[in-house]
Amino acid sequence: MSSTNITKVTSHPSQNEQLIFERSQHGRVGYKLPALDVDETPLDELVPQELRRDDDLEGVPEVSEVDVVRHFTRISTWNYSIDLGLYPLGSCTMKYNSRLNEKVARIGGYANLHPLASEEDSQGALELIYELQENLSEITGLAGVSLQPAAGAHGEMTGVMLIRAFIDARDGEGASAKRRTMLIPDSAHGTNPASANLSGFTVRTIKSTAEGLTDLDHLRELCAAGDVAGLMLTNPNTLGLFEKNIEEICRIVHEAGGLVYMDGANMNALVGVARPGDMGVDVIHLNLHKTFSTPHGGGGPGCGPCCCSKELEPFLPTPRVVKDGESFKLDFNRPQSIGRVKAFHGNFGMMVRALAYIQTHGAEGLREATEAAVVNARYIAHGLKEDYDKPFDAPPMHEVVFTDKRQSRKGVHTLDIAKRLIDYGFHPMTIYFPLIVQGAMLIEPTESVGRQELDQFIAAMRAIAHEAVEDPDTVINAPHTTRIGRLDEAAAARKPVLRWKPKEAASAA
Numbered sequence: 001m002s003s004t005n006i007t008k009v010t011s012h013p014s015q016n017e018q019l020i021f022e023r024s025q026h027g028r029v030g031y032k033l034p035a036l037d038v039d040e041t042p043l044d045e046l047v048p049q050e051l052r053r054d055d056d057l058e059g060v061p062e063v064s065e066v067d068v069v070r071h072f073t074r075i076s077t078w079n080y081s082i083d084l085g086l087y088p089l090g091s092c093t094m095k096y097n098s099r100l101n102e103k104v105a106r107i108g109g110y111a112n113l114h115p116l117a118s119e120e121d122s123q124g125a126l127e128l129i130y131e132l133q134e135n136l137s138e139i140t141g142l143a144g145v146s147l148q149p150a151a152g153a154h155g156e157m158t159g160v161m162l163i164r165a166f167i168d169a170r171d172g173e174g175a176s177a178k179r180r181t182m183l184i185p186d187s188a189h190g191t192n193p194a195s196a197n198l199s200g201f202t203v204r205t206i207k208s209t210a211e212g213l214t215d216l217d218h219l220r221e222l223c224a225a226g227d228v229a230g231l232m233l234t235n236p237n238t239l240g241l242f243e244k245n246i247e248e249i250c251r252i253v254h255e256a257g258g259l260v261y262m263d264g265a266n267m268n269a270l271v272g273v274a275r276p277g278d279m280g281v282d283v284i285h286l287n288l289h290k291t292f293s294t295p296h297g298g299g300g301p302g303c304g305p306c307c308c309s310k311e312l313e314p315f316l317p318t319p320r321v322v323k324d325g326e327s328f329k330l331d332f333n334r335p336q337s338i339g340r341v342k343a344f345h346g347n348f349g350m351m352v353r354a355l356a357y358i359q360t361h362g363a364e365g366l367r368e369a370t371e372a373a374v375v376n377a378r379y380i381a382h383g384l385k386e387d388y389d390k391p392f393d394a395p396p397m398h399e400v401v402f403t404d405k406r407q408s409r410k411g412v413h414t415l416d417i418a419k420r421l422i423d424y425g426f427h428p429m430t431i432y433f434p435l436i437v438q439g440a441m442l443i444e445p446t447e448s449v450g451r452q453e454l455d456q457f458i459a460a461m462r463a464i465a466h467e468a469v470e471d472p473d474t475v476i477n478a479p480h481t482t483r484i485g486r487l488d489e490a491a492a493a494r495k496p497v498l499r500w501k502p503k504e505a506a507s508a509a
């Protein structure tokens, strides 16, 4: 929330808009304790002075239970969520998180198990982890799976570390030190170069063709340098297009001595239909919080499993959950492992939900979900083709990208269209990503929406396109129906006000 935002809200302190701090009344509490029926122990005996906090607690809200409940209930209604409607954020796969998965995750034996419980007492949980590993191995066509990484970017970093460890072991330290280039297409998600860089690689960018695919000639040219450790490729790529030359791409990289990393954030377009391992990919991460319907959870917890070929398996994080006869155990005896990347076993609750998703769908259901996700994106592509320009001709997979080229001639840009969508009751699509598309609008409906909602979304987008011609100011000044209008987004990002301070402290600062 920017300072502009806070000022606006606090300058109209009607009861509905009060911050919890403004609701505070001295002495108000949310509990009542019975009278003490034992001798009072002097505070000094209980908590020595040096262990007590000495900062000023002034400003901590003093509120009753009902104040707290009303405060949080009220602000929860200001959110837009996947449970309210279509959430078409491209690349994010905002699909419905089934209540059944939540129910399973709350089963006491899973939810209350301590991560330090013995193997003997954790057999059910270890079996669940093992089962999920096996399922993801089958889905990706890759033999080794680690569920430790806590997010997509974390899975990427783990995968790239595997590539590095594999090359070091294969080539020996001297030779492998010369192989430190990671190739990444210009359409890639920003986390790809960040992961490569963190793992000690120099990133070189591959151009995309006019068709929106990896430029094979440029790839060959870059591979000829002889220093390529690998390629990080998203498939379908971030333009929503299937890299139809994937087998050739893998061949070129392998012949140059490198490995192929696939960013699997877009697996919602492939699950049950095509397997990265069969295409020649060596390592991939999955986003359970996207494809396998676990909640995105405001920055965590997530789960970004790393899946790899048999050759890379010895380097996977330690420990691994393995089957030992009829029971399950943690295998720490992994001399070539890159080590641990997350405490304990990773975010276990996400694994429970993902396995519930996989098992309730079954192979047939997973394939149907994939097909529906692709058909839905194509339905939107078709429905908007008269009103918005699509930068590439190929039929999209699970998400479709448009450009604001046509609307920007009238001074209406992608940001304006996104803000106006809010007035029509929809969460905006992903905007200005991928970077190689002018004013990109990346729309991913997922399989969770039906035709009626798709039609409503298309109608809203078409209405905005007409407004952009006939009444551009309405779009440019949107949103009109929200509690606050446009924020100063640059100030919000550069000078975020993340902490409330009492008025005197704020004015003194």
Ligand SMILES: Cc1ncc(COP(=O)(O)O)c(C=O)c1O
Binding pocket: 091, 092, 151, 152, 153, 154, 189, 191, 234, 238, 263, 265, 266, 287, 302, 304
């Ligand atoms: C293509 C792609 N790769 C990687 C990531 C990173 O995933 P996470 O946000 O879970 O770290 C994302 C996230 O949006 C993505 O869209």
